[in-house]
Amino acid sequence: KGLKGQGHQRAPQIPSQFSPGERFAMKEALKGAIRIPTVSFSPEDINATALAEFGEYIRTVFPTVFKTSFIRHEVIGDYSHLLTVRGSDPGLQPYMLMAHSDVVPASDGGWEVPPFSGLERDGFIHGRGTLDNKNSLMAILQALELLLNRNYIPRRSFFIALGHDEEVSGQNGAQKISALLQARGTKLAFIVDEGNFILDGFIPHLKKPFAMIAVSEKGSINLRLQVNMTPGHSSAPPKETSIGVLAAAISRLEQTPMPNMFGSGPLKMTLQELAHEFPFPANIILSNLWLFGPLVSRLMERNYITNALVRTTTALTMFNAGVKVNVIPPVAQAIINIRIHPAQTVQEVLDLVKNIVTDNRIQFHVLTAFDPLPVSPSDHQALGYQLLRQTIQSIFPEVSTVVPGICIGNTDSRHYTNLTTSIYRFNPLYLHPQSFRSIHGINEKISVPAYETQVKFIFEFIQNADADQEPAPHQHEL
Numbered sequence: 001k002g003l004k005g006q007g008h009q010r011a012p013q014i015p016s017q018f019s020p021g022e023r024f025a026m027k028e029a030l031k032g033a034i035r036i037p038t039v040s041f042s043p044e045d046i047n048a049t050a051l052a053e054f055g056e057y058i059r060t061v062f063p064t065v066f067k068t069s070f071i072r073h074e075v076i077g078d079y080s081h082l083l084t085v086r087g088s089d090p091g092l093q094p095y096m097l098m099a100h101s102d103v104v105p106a107s108d109g110g111w112e113v114p115p116f117s118g119l120e121r122d123g124f125i126h127g128r129g130t131l132d133n134k135n136s137l138m139a140i141l142q143a144l145e146l147l148l149n150r151n152y153i154p155r156r157s158f159f160i161a162l163g164h165d166e167e168v169s170g171q172n173g174a175q176k177i178s179a180l181l182q183a184r185g186t187k188l189a190f191i192v193d194e195g196n197f198i199l200d201g202f203i204p205h206l207k208k209p210f211a212m213i214a215v216s217e218k219g220s221i222n223l224r225l226q227v228n229m230t231p232g233h234s235s236a237p238p239k240e241t242s243i244g245v246l247a248a249a250i251s252r253l254e255q256t257p258m259p260n261m262f263g264s265g266p267l268k269m270t271l272q273e274l275a276h277e278f279p280f281p282a283n284i285i286l287s288n289l290w291l292f293g294p295l296v297s298r299l300m301e302r303n304y305i306t307n308a309l310v311r312t313t314t315a316l317t318m319f320n321a322g323v324k325v326n327v328i329p330p331v332a333q334a335i336i337n338i339r340i341h342p343a344q345t346v347q348e349v350l351d352l353v354k355n356i357v358t359d360n361r362i363q364f365h366v367l368t369a370f371d372p373l374p375v376s377p378s379d380h381q382a383l384g385y386q387l388l389r390q391t392i393q394s395i396f397p398e399v400s401t402v403v404p405g406i407c408i409g410n411t412d413s414r415h416y417t418n419l420t421t422s423i424y425r426f427n428p429l430y431l432h433p434q435s436f437r438s439i440h441g442i443n444e445k446i447s448v449p450a451y452e453t454q455v456k457f458i459f460e461f462i463q464n465a466d467a468d469q470e471p472a473p474h475q476h477e478l
């Protein structure tokens with residue numbers, strides 16, 4: 001039926017098999033990328049030197065990509081890259097693959113291997129960016145390089161958009177690329193960006209891994225709270241200080257969870273499609289959410305990762321006050337990072353926050369805010385979703401379930417809603433709770449086979465996007 005049928009699936013024309021030499025070169029290329037410290041602290045504070053070096057680096061390790069006549073390369077916002085791969089069939093609507101080159105900072109301590117060493121140990125390449133997101137960036141270019149070296153000519157045009165400031169908003173990278181393509185009148189069939197993974201070990205009782213393709217992502221608010229009080233000598237302190245007032249306010253926010261929104265948004269769809277993977281009685285419970293919804297909703301709240309799927313979360317991330325040991329501080333400031341559930345809006349959440357704080361000495365200042373992203377289609381006609389599903393089944397035959405879900409983090413793809421309504425966030429990698437914690441944490445690493453598989457996935461995906469997607473004529477049995 002439609003795109004979901006097995007019958008018409010054409011095997012990729014070029015098998016995704018790589019020689020020992022190619023496999024060695026691809027892991028060395030990733031290590032080199034990890035060694036360039038492309039750290040972003042804020043939109044104003046990015047490592048320009050490292051980003052420029054990174055631009056040189058990809059040109060060196062993927063020479064064919066950058067000299068192919070039907071590929072146009074443009075540098076946008078100084079360090080982002082847009083590749084336009086012109087396919088042989090202009091009648092097919094183009095798609096876009098995305099990744100980003102910047103990374104979050106890494107503490108010096110706590111790592112088994114220094115975060116920017118790119119060292120290989122016990123079969124893993126270690127370092128900041130090995131999962132978020134130099135793996136995707138390098139794998140996309142690597143897969144294309146290998147296809148070109150085999151003289152592959154794509155039928156369907158596609159773009160590769162590589163942002164350089166994703167971790168600090170994407171305003172100079174993704175946002176400019178999006179504006180440029182819009183000015184050119186481009187419309188995309190779909191986009192694939194980072195986001196969710198093949199999840200393994202996140203849900204008790206669920207032994208088998210499943211692939212979750214994010215069809216939406218949470219909204220976000222960075223909110224600054226500030227208290228101003230009259231400064232003075234600490235030897236005769238007033239009853240309350242700016243620090244005390246602010247600390248109490250943000251503690252109330254931490255202690256008062258936002259409402260549980262279970263039942264609204266794509267999560268219900270996720271659970272229903274996942275239900276049959278569970279043993280009895282969980283399968284029955286999840287298939288009958290009209291009855292067991294309240295129970296499942298309470299169970300999901302118990303774990304901090306699944307909790308993030310059912311509600312807007314509030315994280316206290318920065319706190320600043322005090323200038324000297326014996327001075328009552330005039331100002332205290334805190335920043336809270338809020339991630340908005342798909343069923344709520346920025347305005348609704350701000351109203352809730354003010355109601356929880358209820359202290360008019362607190363001044364609020366919205367630093368950045370955006371609503372949750374619209375839900376992309378995941379039905380049988382949804383080309384991008386079905387291509388991902390097909391490729392997952394080919395590369396990961398042991399993964400029997402592919403479900404739509406939401407991304408709890410944000411991605412550069414949110415800047416492209418002007419070009420398509422089909423945005424999918426998926427990394428073709430296994431993720432375990434341990435590796436989940438390493439993203440933005442310590443000991444981020446990718447196994448060499450996992451990286452090779454990611455390259456293989458994109459190598460096949462590009463070919464699948466070129467295969468005939470019309471439903472095959474019905475095969476009559478003789």
Ligand SMILES: CC/C=C\C/C=C\C/C=C\C/C=C\C/C=C\C/C=C\CCC(=O)O
Nearest residue numbers: 132195196197202270271305408409410411
């Ligand atoms: C019913 C489903 C139940 C459970 C699923 C369990 C866990 C799934 C949730 C989260 C784990 C998946 C993804 C990792 C989250 C964030 C990374 C996403 C974007 C990264 C953007 C960035 O920081 O550059």
Ligand SMILES: N[C@@H](Cc1ccccc1)C(=O)O
Nearest residue numbers: 166167168169220409410411
């Ligand atoms: N991707 C990062 C950084 C980011 C945050 C908010 C908006 C855009 C990007 C995150 O989700 O934390």
Ligand SMILES: [Zn+2]
Nearest residue numbers: 104132167440
């Ligand atoms: Zn990140």
Ligand SMILES: [Zn+2]
Nearest residue numbers: 132133166194
């Ligand atoms: Zn990322």
